[in-house]
Amino acid sequence: MKKHYPVLLKEIISIISPQNGGTYIDCTFGQGGYSKKILSYPNTKVYAFDRDDKASTFAYNIKKKYKERFYFKNKKFSQISKSDISNNNIDAIIFDLGLSYTQIFDPKSGISFKSKGKLDMKMGINEFSANEVVNLLEKKDLEKIFYKFGEEKLSRLIANKIIIQRNQRKLHTEDLVSIIENTKRYKKGTHKATKIFQSIRMFVNKEISELLFGLINSFKIIKPGGKIIIVTFHSIEDRIVKYFFKNFSEQRNYSRYFPDVQNNKKLFILKNKKPIYPSNSEVNKNPSSRSAKLRYAEKINESDVFQDEFLNKFKDLVEVENISKKL
Numbered sequence: 001m002k003k004h005y006p007v008l009l010k011e012i013i014s015i016i017s018p019q020n021g022g023t024y025i026d027c028t029f030g031q032g033g034y035s036k037k038i039l040s041y042p043n044t045k046v047y048a049f050d051r052d053d054k055a056s057t058f059a060y061n062i063k064k065k066y067k068e069r070f071y072f073k074n075k076k077f078s079q080i081s082k083s084d085i086s087n088n089n090i091d092a093i094i095f096d097l098g099l100s101y102t103q104i105f106d107p108k109s110g111i112s113f114k115s116k117g118k119l120d121m122k123m124g125i126n127e128f129s130a131n132e133v134v135n136l137l138e139k140k141d142l143e144k145i146f147y148k149f150g151e152e153k154l155s156r157l158i159a160n161k162i163i164i165q166r167n168q169r170k171l172h173t174e175d176l177v178s179i180i181e182n183t184k185r186y187k188k189g190t191h192k193a194t195k196i197f198q199s200i201r202m203f204v205n206k207e208i209s210e211l212l213f214g215l216i217n218s219f220k221i222i223k224p225g226g227k228i229i230i231v232t233f234h235s236i237e238d239r240i241v242k243y244f245f246k247n248f249s250e251q252r253n254y255s256r257y258f259p260d261v262q263n264n265k266k267l268f269i270l271k272n273k274k275p276i277y278p279s280n281s282e283v284n285k286n287p288s289s290r291s292a293k294l295r296y297a298e299k300i301n302e303s304d305v306f307q308d309e310f311l312n313k314f315k316d317l318v319e320v321e322n323i324s325k326k327l
């Protein structure tokens with residue numbers, strides 16, 4: 001297996017300062033790159049989550065070393081507020097939304113367009129797979145998923161070809177790749193199938209509502225003064241995170257959705273207006289870090305009136321996820 005590099009690790013450590021100890025949540029444990037580094041400082045404690053149960057093996061090894069300071073749960077991060085950790089004086093909550101090396105390089109995960117065989121794309125704790133999406137959903141639904149989640153201009157054409165070809169036989173990963181390759185013109189840079197694969201993966205794993213509720217619930221459980229830190233890898237994720245931090249760090253007189261409630265409190269101090277990018281030397285060592293963007297903010301006030309406004313802002317994306325009710 002290829003070497004695993006935790007993205008923007010140095011930058012994250014300098015934001016959270018674990019030299020002073022503290023309690024942290026690693027929402028996307030993966031191979032434990034962030035957790036291990038944090039635990040290497042004395043007087044730190046880490047609660048880690050990952051929806052992929054393959055992460056449990058890496059977690060088990062860390063637990064052996066840090067019995068009293070490390071806890072792992074095979075759960076989705078949208079569920080953090082349902083865990084028994086909210087009273088723990090959390091200093092920082094960290095998300096790294098990319099794919100883990102095991103997910104990218106396991107040919108059975110079907111997440112990469114380099115995979116072969118049955119379509120899958122499940123990250124863990126799922127209700128359906130890419131196989132059902134591609135082989136069962138109607139043309140207009142496929143088109144919507146490709147367009148909204150993949151921002152793919154040829155969504156209609158690709159959805160059309162899928163319907164024609166799957167009438168002959170069930171489509172596998174390599175069939176989907178060849179449909180896309182035969183439809184799109186060559187463009188330098190990313191692989192032609194990247195956007196469509198991204199869109200199906202987001203749909204299968206409900207990544208939009210995971211992110212929305214991950215952020216909402218992180219805000220609920222972190223202490224005032226604590227930091228929420230997120231590394232994103234594509235523009236839709238970044239748009240959501242940017243809105244969350246920026247919008248709720250501005251002074252507003254009242255909430256449009258709760259006009260009777262005085263809501264003039266800022267929820268956050270935005271620490272960096274612009275995102276933080278990996279250095280050139282990190283990108284040289286780990287080219288897949290090139291699209292990473294880090295944003296973070298510090299919670300300053302409690303509030304329970306922001307949630308509806310936030311969810312409403314992205315309701316068109318959640319509606320796309322709701323197409324899955326037809327499966």
Ligand SMILES: C[S@@+](CC[C@H](N)C(=O)[O-])C[C@H]1O[C@@H](n2cnc3c(N)ncnc32)[C@H](O)[C@@H]1O
Nearest residue numbers: 006028030031032033050051076077098099100
């Ligand atoms: C890029 S990897 C994290 C790598 C990690 N920072 C490290 O250094 O090893 C992202 C991980 O997040 C997990 N993940 C993605 N969405 C999740 C969710 N909604 N809840 C919990 N885990 C999630 C994936 O299964 C994957 O293992």
